[in-house]
Amino acid sequence: MKLHQLSAKEMRAKAVSGEVSPSELVDSCLEAIGRQNDLLGALISVDAEGAKARAKDLEAARARGETPGPLFGVPVGLKDNLCLEGQPMTCGSNILKGYRASYTATAVKGLLDAGAIPIGRCNMDEFAFGSSTEHSAYGPTKNPWDLERIPGGSSGGSAAAVAARMLPLTLGTDTGGSIRQPAALCGIAGLKPTYGRVSRFGLTAFGSSLDQIGPLAHRVSDLGLALQAMAGRDPKDPGTLDNAAFEAGDQAPSRLEGLKVGLPKEYLDDRVAPSILARIEAAQKTLEALGATLVPLSLPHTQYAIPAYYLVATSEASSNLARFDGVRYGNRQKAKDLEDLYLETRGKGFGEEAKRRILLGVFCLSAGYYDAYYLKALKVRTLLRQDFEKAFAEVDVIIGPTTPFPPFRLGESEADPMQLYLCDLLTAPANLAGIPGLSLPCGFDEDGLPVGLQILGPALGDETILRVAEAFENATDFHSKLPTEAVQ
Template sequence: MATPAFSSISTARAALQQGTCSSVDLVSDLLAAIESKNSALNAYVSVDREAALAQARAADKTRARGEGGTLCGIPIGVKDVLNVTGQPCQCASDILKGYRSPYDATAVARLRNQGAILLGRLNMDEFAMGSSNENSAFGAVRNPWDTDHVPGGSSGGSAAAVAAGIALAALGTDTGGSIRQPASFCGCVGLKPTYGRISRFGLTAFASSLDQIGPITRTVADAAALLTAMSGHDPMDSTSLDQPVPDYEAGLTGDLTGLKLGLPREYFLDGIDSEVDAAVRSAVAHCEKLGAEVVDISLPHTKYAIATYYIIATAEASANLARFDGVRYGAREAGQDPLDMYGRTRAAHFGPEVKRRIILGTYVLSSGYYDAYYLRAQKVRTLIRNDFEQAFTQCDALLTPVSPTPAYRLGERTADPIQMYLGDIFTVTANLAGICGLSVPCGFTQAGLPVGLQLLGPAFGEETILKVGHAYEQSTDWHQRRPGVWAGGADV
């Protein structure tokens, strides 16, 4: 077989269980597909070929003994920001060139415990800062639907690989939309769990109060499977919450009867692309046909979300990225004394967007400006949280666009940071409020670019948004469409 026979975790898992294919077959086929397709997309930055095949052989033996976890022998791609023992973890930054992880992130270890194979590392915006995957030391990622277009970011490599069929599923991270927006631009499913649902231990921190790890997959059921495997309290992350972990796949009943879905009017205002607007409104009507009741909702502080986000996220980033100083890991430039060494190392090896955000973050925290910017943003964050708390007393979940536009052309927004930032308006709110969000494919533009529908749920409301997303997905065929470069199997 030159191309992989499967395109989702659930179908590959069924074939492994029936014995119609082995994990070694699965991994070998994917490795061949990566070999032939990756150069056009630049999605993977490294592939752990020998280790992946060794893990596949071990998984096949485990399975032959009648043992193995829920992901036994299933290959998964990992965004280059999560630590996997022995693999490089460069965060797509020049400053971490040559770094190899001495330990597993908890989310990764939990997938490993269920038997998953950690196939390779996926491209991203440097330190997860960006919305187009153009800020990478490894070069830009291309959108499988049209390689002149961006895949979205920052988890652009993860979304592009899944969309092209060179990964069954991948992990991403979402600080302001970095899972949901690339999933939407590439026609995949992307889930940002509730803050505290999945441990952040071993995730290279960007903005600690906003970051969450989550899956990018081809189906909602696959996202549910990975969420079940990764969730739960971890003593190594004191913000991970000790809440019960349901079997999220078992909750995908397809029944939306009695559910109330809110339509926040502030998410359908001027400036939204007409094809995106039409696709999302049609998806809303579809959910009504499936039995849900749709109600009008207001989230009045939405217009302040971008400003709030870019103050809080950059402030936290400026503190988190202080650790990259050339002392303990990564690149180092020689200096007369340590301060000179830090200054030279950081200037020489951070990319422009990372520098821009460190400066903005340092400024809003600096003496004389802290109250006016950072403290005020934290107060507005409370107002944004309150908006959602109020909304979820009136409905079970919200339906919105993921992004105001479909994927844009490479280079189109790189000169103007503001234009790039404004594209995050519909996604940053979930991170500020700490709630969960899901992106599912809901149509295509005339030019053939995917459009995503966003479902927002209250804290620990993953079961609800996954249920709605699954019911919508299974009664439409958007998720079954494939780009021309598709390398995966025929099934979904």
């Protein structure tokens, strides 16, 4: 197996034992990126020199006798909405062309402190608005399993880079499913932690009450390692929880005796493609064979999650994106006066999906409509959260599909944005409720496209869902299958 195909944990072990150097790991990933990225469009920019220099620094520190961190020598990719001092950050938008971050996000600093090596910026839907990574000013990302199809989004670049084994580990962000959905469609694992577990400081805000940073990897244990490096109370993000810190367990359980697994009927009805339902049924049997007990249950407000989510998310987004006005940074347009500067900079800088969401948010928050839309959505959010609270009084985890349908073909959803919004049907409820969720591969449909199993846990139940996921991974071999020859 080539070095760039190893997991983060395996890379780290080889680097610590001295079998390979961090420089060799970086070179191997750079070679894979050079060979595949033109085809896939997973990375917007690559900092080869910076990565090589950091590898040398880590080697020197090791030679001085410093203890290697839990991600020592591991090359990583960062979604292009996360700040790393001195590096470009575009958020997939024209409006931030040429912008360089003046500080480092707390989550990214966590990875750096653990010994990781940032190597490139992962493509994304502009400002994380989308579920397909087609809405990027830097071109679409393609699905490594079928180059005619979308990789999912908005962290599509982060998912495709891992699926094609350019990198073992990347960071994404999840506001309504933007880590779990692309992970599912690209056949890898992705974790959205509990809201408040990972600091959002240095993340370009989309929906502040929903956003969480999380890892994507091809092995579940790497998700735990990354979460451990990032989680914790951060004075710079008042939304972080006092008990946010996380410690990754050593060994996954081989059996799941005593575990109660909830099966919500609303996640398994005819809104979900039959090819996906079949894989989820098989996954249920696997969990049962591992000793878990399946418990049918209901999350009655699921059908209202999409309208509630889009009302909350676009309202928060329209407010958060007011800061992009061309005054202090970004791609300023020429204008005759200040008002015109705002109009031109924003009109030319934002893409159409961003404009759609800003307009929707401005409408929902405006006087006379606020109560009927925004406030109503916040009340429905309470009901959705209570659905989960009742369910988790009975079960330890909830499972279901991550996505209702397999990946679209590129361009297929362009005419009808509603179609794309429905992709978030099964992922957005976790963001509204603030609970952790992950997706991992559970098989392939008849076209050979990957299917994702979603595992949800109660607030701060991140460890539980990671352990269940790892046990499932150990009992199956879906994670070891690689996409088409063309992209290895």
